[in-house]
Amino acid sequence: MRTRSTILLTAALGCMMAGLVFAQSGEKKSAAKPAEKKEESKTPKGNALRGRSLFEEQCSICHFTASPAKKIGPGLKAIYRNGKFSSGKKVDDPSMRAWIENGGVDMPAFKESLTAQQIADLIAFLRTL
Ligand code: HEC
Incomplete structure (x- = not known):
């Protein structure tokens, strides 16, 4: 027991x-x-997949991504690999962010309509072109 x-x-x-x-x-x-x-x-980290669908919504009416041909704006294929804007300015994350925020002569500015995270996502997508 x-x-x-x-x-x-x-x-x-x-x-x-x-x-x-x-x-x-x-x-x-x-x-x-x-x-x-x-x-x-x-630091908002860009997500290229989300950037791709954002691009479809916001940018694809004016830009091709699969070719450098002009639609309303220039084609954006290989924009990061080529390393230069049409103006000759260097392409990097800060210059791309500034471009998207401020727009151009015929391109609208997106500063008011997109968040920092959304712009980071777009940049991540543009890097893959
Ligand atoms: C209403 C048409 C339109 C929309 C929408 C638009 N763009 Fe543009 N984009 C242009 C035009 C036109 C230019 C040529 C430069 C200028 O307008 O001064 C341009 C230029 C650019 C350039 C520079 C290309 C180069 O080789 O210099 C980039 C990058 C760019 N756009 C990205 C975007 C992104 C990203 C979006 C979506 C958030 C977008 N654009 C939406 C019309 C547009």
Whole structure:
């Protein structure tokens, strides 16, 4: 009788210990998450897929992407690889962002209608052309 209850007691203790360890590791994981999220929202990272559908909505009436031919504005194929705007200005993320925000002579400005995240998405898409 005595040995049996000792075994039961040991087993019960073992379960409690395991439960404690489990609970502690769970706490640690959930505490680390909010910090990661903050990092992400600081710099909007472009998503080329979202940029592609935005381009379809906002830009494709005036621009081809599969060819450098002119539609209403110039074709944007390989604009990043070529590295230059028609004006001769260097293409990089800041100059592209400024261009989309301010527009051109016949191109509308998008500063008011697109968020920083949406412009980052468009830039990520333009990089793939
Ligand atoms: C109403 C037509 C129109 C729309 C809409 C439009 N563009 Fe344009 N875009 C133009 C025209 C026209 C130019 C030629 C430069 C100018 O107007 O001064 C141009 C020029 C550009 C250039 C410079 C190309 C070069 O080789 O110099 C880029 C990049 C560009 N547009 C991107 C975009 C993006 C991205 C969008 C969508 C957010 C967009 N455009 C929407 C008409 C448009």
